[in-house]
Amino acid sequence: MSGARLAPSPATSAADAGNAGSTAAAAAPGRRGRIVGRAVVIALLLGIALLSGRFIVSNPDLGGVLNPRSPGPTGAKALAQLVRDKDVDVQITRSRRDAASALSSDATLVLTDPYPLSDEAVRALLDRADRVVLLSSSARMLRLLRLGEDAPGAGGEVSAGCRPAEFDRVGTIDATRMFLPATDSEGCFADESGAAALLRSTADGRTVSLLEGTRLLSNDALAQRGNAALGIALLAQEPRVVWYVPNLADGDISSGETTLGDLTPEWVTPALLLLLLAGLAAVWWRGRRFGPLVAESLPVTVRASETMQGRARLTARAADAAHAAEPIRAGTIARLAARLGLGPRSSVEEVADAASDRVGVPRTSLYDLLGGAPPHDDRELIALARRLAELEDAVGNTIRIERNRP
Incomplete structure (x- = not known):
């Protein structure tokens, strides 16, 4: 009856249940993979x-240049150790308040360009010291201390040539920045033009020395010429050294x-x-939508003959005789190679030679037929296909299969 429904057999029900279970088991890892991917x-x-x-939110640490704790090429840890070897107590601080409280008449204040401090904060710090050594300079510090101004030129090899006795044993240095001293300042390590690598002032009972020591007193340059002696002459004249390392957190310009x-x-x-x-x-x-690909069976099966006919229609619509001749020749060569006992990768010349020996046709004509110029129009294509079919028939007629007789 048309209205009756067939009950599923036990085997079918078991198979469906197994398929459902496997599908659920396969889907569970997929869901877990998607959840893990989203979490990652x-x-x-x-x-x-x-x-x-x-x-x-982090601030850059610019204290690495001539930092007495830095062992890097631009640090000044080697200079601090040389000063300690001269029985000088070296106190390193990153707070200007601690530096000011540690200063006394027997201490030397050592610092690089205090870029985070305002002019008022710099004056307040320097006023607490009787001896100040600036290991690097800027136009602001030259103006603030009234020691001089920048001099043109790139410097060079210079010697002390000034009154302080501590510089007599320094020898020569290779200066990289030169200054023109002010009227009440003294220039040391000067060249012929009067520009000096070190400026020194003793006004108001305070001695202030300034030079550009980034390439003179750093770790990688301290062993050159008289650089080490220059550093000792500047820093080891008092029993104590208070070495202030400027930093942004301690400045009053930037919070x-x-x-x-x-x-x-x-x-x-x-x-x-x-x-x-x-x-x-x-x-x-x-x-x-992300996840593994799911293999699904196609709803229809396309036969090879339909595919061949579809490609043939496309070729005919394009009117490309040369392109259409290529598969025809290729198929003919493959079939002839199989009939003549040749390999599947035999060349056109090998197939043509074997076919010529079998049917007695000149080799040159078979070379042109199997591998010559492509046809230009449909008429030449039809003629080529007819000749290839005749060649296959001729080769097939020469093959005689002998059957075993009982």
């Missing part, structure tokens, strides 16, 4: 955001809390947060 992407985005925030948000317009931070949220939403929305 979200973790990466959050890590990038946290890392970016760390870079934004040390500047972030990228403070330097950009107000709409940048909300825009970045909105883009981050949009990226997370896109990952959650489109992430469900």
